[in-house]
Amino acid sequence: MSVEEVLLELKRRVQTKLPPNINVTGIEFEGPELVIYTDDPRRLADDGEIVRSLAKDLRKRVVVRPDLKVLADPEGAVKKIQQVVPPEAGLTNYYFDGETGEVVIEAEKPGLVIGRHGATLREITKLIGWTPKVVRTPPVRSSTIANTKEYLRSVQSERKEILKTIGRRIHRDVASKDQWVRITTLGGCREVGRSCMLLSTPESKIIVDCGVNVGSDDSATPYLYVPEAYPLNQIDAVVLTHAHLDHAGLVPMLYKYGYEGPIYCTPPTRDLFVLLQLDYIDIAGREGKRMPYESAMIREALKHTITLNYGDVTDIAPDTKLTMHNAGHILGSSICHFHVGDGLYNVAFTGDFKFEKTRLFDPAVHTFPRLETLVMEATYGGSNSTQPSRKEAEGRLLKVVRDTIKRGGKVIIPAFAVGRSQEVMIALEEAIRKKSLEEISVYLDGMIYEATAIHTTYPEYLNNELRDLIFHKGINPFLSECFVQVETSSQRSKIVDGDPCVVLATSGMMNGGPILEYLKALGPDERNTLVIVGYQAEGTLGRRIQKGWNEIPLSAEGKTQTVKINLEVVTVDGFSGHSDRNQLMDYVRRVYPKPSRVITNHGDESNCLDLASSIYKKHRIPTMAPMNLETVRLV
Template sequence: MSVEEVLSELRRRIQSRLPPDINVTGLEFEGPELVIYTDDPRRLADDGEIIRSLAKDLRKRVVVRPDLKVLMDPEEAIKKIQEVVPKEAVLTNYHFDGETGEVIIEAEKPGLVIGRHGATLREITKLIGWTPKVVRTPPVRSSTIANIKDYLRSVQTERKSILRSIGRKIHRDIASKDQWVRISTLGGCREVGRSCMLLSTPESKIIVDCGINVGSDDSATPYLYVPEVYPLSQIDAVVLTHAHLDHSGLVPMLYKYGYEGPIYCTPPTRDLYVLLQLDYIEVAGREGKRLPYDSSMIREALKHTITLNYGDVTDIAPDTKLTMHNAGHILGSAIAHFHIGDGLYNVAFTGDFKYEKTRLFDPAVNSFPRLETLVIEATYGGANSIQPSRKEAENHLLRVVRETIKRGGKVVIPAFAVGRSQEVMVVLEEAIRKGLIGEFPVYLDGMIYEATAIHTSYPEYLNNELRDMIFHKGINPFLAECFVQVENSKQRDEIINGEPAVILATSGMLNGGPIMEYLKGLGPDEKNTLVIVGYQAEGTLGRRIQKGWKEIPLTVEGKTQTVKMNMEVVTVDGFSGHSDRNQLMEYVRRVYPKPSRIITNHGDESNCLDLASSIYKKYRIPTSAPMNLETIRLI
């Protein structure tokens, strides 16, 4: 059956379920959604149960959009919205999308815009024709998010065409009678960096993560030229578990070499990958490195990105459904669960995950409807890779800060802009607010401030305690006065020569970025302290300093110079966004249902092998630690 015939049959079934006076003016697959266009959206808005029952009956994600001719003029629509919504909601902005018929309403109290059981939203739809979506007004404005919204609005006609093309590919007929599922390892196996795997069936090919190893010249990119993947035009989808460059950094290059399909990720992952990729090519260009892509390819990737919230079950290929679940690693990080066929097979990729509640996030989800194979990270999979508790880590950090400030020194913390920085910020803010470590400035250098602004835009992805503190107790740790954004090199020099302070700067593994200036300026003075709070991959400058190097080569204005490392170097374990050995084993013990196979990846060779062996010995689950370029048949 052709896609046109499928749509025709769906239209007949939908029309038969609707009241006879509601007219369906159009029906289209747009990405994973079945979009119903009608010239009477008000009637459907009145009865939300109709759409819910349609979605259940058709087993599709159903969206109702108004026929463009019934939409009210935006200025008039804003007046109507303001009449209906209580003033206490504090409306702050509106974004009208003429292609989708949606209006995004920003409000400080979105619950008042939604109303009881969505009553106010339905009233808005009835009055103005537009389909309203409500988002909370972010406490800190993110220029990245604003630029992304502006760009997507500017290409909305082209994006609609892309979504329709993707939709037709997803809902094509299943052609093959064979049934098998395979995973091919393209990167990130027995190593950390360039994570990339291919999930394939007779019908579909899905890339899970496509990262770059920024600390390596020899093994920087996944094996994307192998026959299983190439040509890239045959790939159905790319799924990103999270935004860190070792998982998302090479995605734009796919569009440079022929990929035209979608990227699936959570909304925060989309915004953060844009931020990190733009910074990556800017820093690499400044250092004279060869760039795998330019900013136009990042925009191309953005144009093809489809965002999914946790728990949304979504068709991404004729035989595959995807559901994202909280991974607890960084903002928007997800465990990607794939349901293949009509109950044929289920596989979940943890990506990087944290099986412990942190200052920012709830622990990773460990329960799935069905699960046969689990692909699990092994960053801290070794038998001795035990991290202190988060409380111990916080006390250790505060003790080091207190001692360094007392002796008149400065604390330099290299941190990933996304994840560790915000965890450390929350700990330092509380300690300063409660008088535990005195008062001093905490400087944020690199992308940390902008990444933090993105965090404040997605409170629903933070844990309940932090949300409650921000929205009900009136304490937003990210907006504390102690935090100072570093704007330029002149300010950096003033900080280096100034009073005692804490400096949070990128990059997390000391392989470039503003952290290098602080090492050069503060490294020779023994009063200062370098505090390492994140994982340092083999081969990075961070790992070398951790091992005790007392002289380090730094490139300044194209010339290499040697800097003496007299400053104290302290590793504070326990802040990592990765699960340690105990948490990994506990996750396997508690994951439900129990998988029949486990694959380890994203760890040094010994850690991947050790974790695989230990899981098998303790739980008797067949487990393997494949090398790159292996293919494993699951069924």
């Protein structure tokens, strides 16, 4: 059956399910969604159960949109919205999308715009015809999110055509009678960096993550040229577990070499990967390195990105459904669960995950409807790779800060802009607020402030305690006066010459970014302290300093200078967004249902092998620690 025939049959079924006075003017696949157009959205709005019933009956993600001819004038629509929504909702902005018939309403208190059981939203639809979508007004404006939204609005027509093409490809007929599922390892196996795997069936090919190894010149990129993956236009989808460069840094390059399909990720992952990728090519350009892609390719990737919330079950290929679950690693990070065929096979890729409650996130999800194979990280998979508790880590950090301040020094913390920075910020803010640390300035240099602004935009992705603190107790740790954004080199100089303080600066592995400026200025003074709170990959400057190098070469204005490292170097374990050895083993013990196979990746060779061996010995689950370029048949 052709896609057109499928749509005709779906239109017939939809029309029979709807009340007779509601007319369907059109029906189309747009990405993974079945979009139903009607010239009377007001009547559908009266009954919130109709759409849910349709979605359940059709087993599709159903969206109802108004036929464009019934939409109210935007100016008049705004007035009607303001009449219905109580003033205390704090309406701040409206964005009308003429292509989809949606109006995005920004409000300080979205719940008051939604109303009890969605009653206010339905009333808005009845009055204006537009389909309302409510988002929270972020307390800190993110230029990345603002620019992303503005760009997506500017390419509405083009994006709609892209989504139609993707939708028709997803819902094409299943042609093959064969049934098998395979994983091909294209990167990130027995190593940390360039994570990339190919999930393939007779019908579809899906790339899970496509990262870059920023600490390597020889093995920086995945093996995308192998026959299993190339040519790239045969790939159905790219799925991102999270935004870090070692998992998403090479995605724009796919569009440079022929890929035309969708990228699936959570909304925060979309915004964070734009931030990190723009910074990645900016640093590469400033350091005279070859850039793997231009900013135009980042925009192309953005144009093809489809965001999914945790728990949304979504068709991404004719025989494959995807569901994303909280991974607890960074904002929007996901364990990606794939359901292949009509109950044929289920496989989950953890990406990077944290099986412990942190200051920011709940522990990684460990319960799935079905699960046969688990692909899990082994960053800290070695038998000796245990971490102190978060409480112990915070206690040690605060002691180091107190000791350094007491001797008149400054604390510099190299941190990834996304994840570790915000964890450390919240620990420091609470200590200052509760008077267990004297009032000092905490300077944020590099992308940290912008990444934090993105965190404030998505409070629903944070844990319950942090949300409660922000919304019910009126305390937003991210907005504390102790945090000062560093915006200029002259401001940086004043910090170096000024009073004792804490500086959080990128990059986390000291491979570039403003942290190098602080190392040059503060490294020779033994009163200062360098606190390492994140994983330092082999080959990075951070790993060398951690090993005890007391002189390091740093480039400045085309010249290389040697900087003495006389300051105290302290590694504070426990802030990592990765599960340690005990948490990894505990995850396998508690994951439900028990998988019939575990594959380890994202760790150096010894850690991947050690974790795989230990899982087998402890749980008698068949395990593998494949090398890159292996193909594993799952069924």
